Amino acid sequence: MKYYHGHDNLYQKLLARGQAGWDKGDYESFQMLPLIKQFLSESHLKPSQSCALDLGCGTGSLACFLAAQGFTVTGIDISTTAIQSAKEQARKRNLNIDFRAADLCYEHLPEKTFDLITDNHFLHCIVFPDERKAVLKNIRQALKPHGEFWMETMVNYPQMIPAKEWNLDEEGISWYPIPPDQKTEECIERDGQLWLPTRRIQPSDQIIINELHQAGFHIFWQETTPPKDEKDTGAFRAKCRPNQ
Numbered sequence: 665m666k667y668y669h670g671h672d673n674l675y676q677k678l679l680a681r682g683q684a685g686w687d688k689g690d691y692e693s694f695q696m697l698p699l700i701k702q703f704l705s706e707s708h709l710k711p712s713q714s715c716a717l718d719l720g721c722g723t724g725s726l727a728c729f730l731a732a733q734g735f736t737v738t739g740i741d742i743s744t745t746a747i748q749s750a751k752e753q754a755r756k757r758n759l760n761i762d763f764r765a766a767d768l769c770y771e772h773l774p775e776k777t778f779d780l781i782t783d784n785h786f787l788h789c790i791v792f793p794d795e796r797k798a799v800l801k802n803i804r805q806a807l808k809p810h811g812e813f814w815m816e817t818m819v820n821y822p823q824m825i826p827a828k829e830w831n832l833d834e835e836g837i838s839w840y841p842i843p844p845d846q847k848t849e850e851c852i853e854r855d856g857q858l859w860l861p862t863r864r865i866q867p868s869d870q871i872i873i874n875e876l877h878q879a880g881f882h883i884f885w886q887e888t889t890p891p892k893d894e895k896d897t898g899a900f901r902a903k904c905r906p907n908q
């Protein structure tokens with residue numbers, strides 16, 4: 665069991681209390697929607713001739729939006745609960761989407777297949793450098809040569825004061841304390857206490873930029889925005905293409 669398998673439990677809880685997806689808001693107005701609309705209006709991509717992949721698609725709100733625009737869409741998530749719900753959401757909307765449960769740290773994506781790959785708050789759930797490297801390499805290989813990767817991810821904006829319960833370490837990984845009988849390979853021990861990642865990393869934007877460059881991406885648009893309040897996180901947004 666990897667730390668990110670914990671997402672499935674969270675989906676079971678949030679669906680049971682009537683939430684349609686990760687965001688507390690309306691299914692149709694997910695977090696990255698304004699940015700996606702802006703990017704689409706600026707893009708050379710022709711939806712009816714383009715294949716899109718949404719990473720960590722959750723219950724599928726972005727995937728459904730892209731399919732409704734005419735894209736041929738695949739959505740991948742580690743949570744079988746989220747994927748089951750995404751399939752129901754697509755069926756309700758009469759959308760044909762290939763939703764699959766898989767681990768993006770290990771799943772080998774088909775090469776040069778997608779015109780567009782989107783990350784709506786998935787990558788910051790992958791906390792260890794080797795895993796992030798594997799995911800970015802996978803994305804890079806799965807994009808067509810002129811394909812684009814659009815992302816929105818958390819960063820530890822310099823002025824941010826992290827909430828106490830996040831237990832951020834110097835790399836931006838947040839940890840939670842666990843009892844000794846739940847020890848796993850991913851645990852660290854500090855001050856006599858075992859800790860496991862809370863499925864969240866907030867590195868600096870420069871670290872993310874370096875990761876993207878190392879994975880072979882050219883970033884042709886980017887912005888970093890500060891947190892709205894002390895409980896919020898900063899965000900890094902980017903549009904990338906594979907280096908030729």
Ligand SMILES: C[S@@+](CC[C@H](N)C(=O)[O-])C[C@H]1O[C@@H](n2cnc3c(N)ncnc32)[C@H](O)[C@@H]1O
Pocket residue numbers: 668671672685686687694695719720721722723724725740741742743746766767768769784785786789790
């Ligand atoms: C913060 S949620 C965002 C979900 C969705 N993009 C949205 O905005 O509604 C992160 C998502 O990444 C998925 N995830 C985490 N680790 C994963 C992995 N290794 N492979 C595939 N999906 C993963 C989680 O199950 C979760 O749905």
